[in-house]
Amino acid sequence: MADGTRRPGRPRSEAARLAILEATHDELVEHGYGGLTMERIAARAGVGKQTIYRWWRSKAEVALDSLLNVAAEGIPIPDEGDLGADLDVFLRHTFGMQGSEGPVLMGLLAQSLLDREFADVFRDRFLAGRRAALSEVLDHAVARGEIPAGTDLVLLQDMVYGVLWYRLLFRHAPLNDDTARDLASLIARSVRNGNNCTVRTV
Template identity: 65%
Template sequence: MTSERRQGRPRSEEARRAILAAAMDGLQEHGYAGLTIEGIAARAGVGKQTIYRWWPSKADVVLDAMLDLAETEIAVPDEGSLPADLTAFLTATFRQRGRRPVLIGLMAQALLDPVFAVAFRERFLFSRRAALGELLERAKARGEIAAGLDPELLIDVVYGVLWYRLLLDHAPLDEAAGRQLADLVVRAVR
């Protein structure tokens, strides 16, 4: 059995966290288009080569930062019922409306870069889908979802609303919208 080892120094967790925090700060200040590897490196107090050693592009740095954020700020609740779980999950998800420019930037990058698109889809979009899927599976096991309903379609409906509102900015994407969508889904599954 052989183990693959990266060349160079091992990744410093402190430097990694500083880089991801610097990326998020830079995004808040300059938006996705104005964010640069040079700016991230300067804010984090590391060299550009450190960032490029660990991430192939700005989009990959931002993707990791968003994954960390999603894991810490959007937990998969277990409140004991589908209405409570879904409301908690969707209000936490929609509370991230301030991340709109970041998510739009990542989606745009995914449309332009097929290699990044795979990473974005598999690491971010599918992980968020899996989180909601876990919640729906628990509800199904408790008998809260009518037989024959397609959970993948329900997930598409939820994230379809999220992305439609993110991309078009035609209607609020806030906690109230999260509660309304949770209520709509709960009514639909019964």
């Protein structure tokens, strides 16, 4: 989309775009996702509602863009030569991140559940990136021979992110460093072949 073929007319205002994303972020912090309304975003950003509807299809997509705009996106991909240790580092960081973004994530998920179209957008623009990072960690373990061939890697990923989301959603147990350590340990052991009981050293 280079502006080589720039159309006539007034170009889109970058200032307005940023003002909308920032206003959305502030509104999310103040009122939560449930209290987010197009009218308030527009008022706070000093922008007409039409300007928002012109570029986003729903408030959920604005919120998603706002979230992605803030989350600078540094997902670490540790490679310490041991699946358990790699998972531990990965989970520790991931759990930490979700702490601050948690409330917004929950709102976006709620929207996903009620709106199939947004669900696809959310999956592709947010979840896919996270899964890809974890996928790399698992690939390293496969290359090292820690994960036997034929293991369902997608299921393994789901065990990681499943616990994460489940606790994020139902808040019955914490998501802290201890959780990360225990979960990393369980996952690493779950793929270890139980027959010959291979001993791995650090």
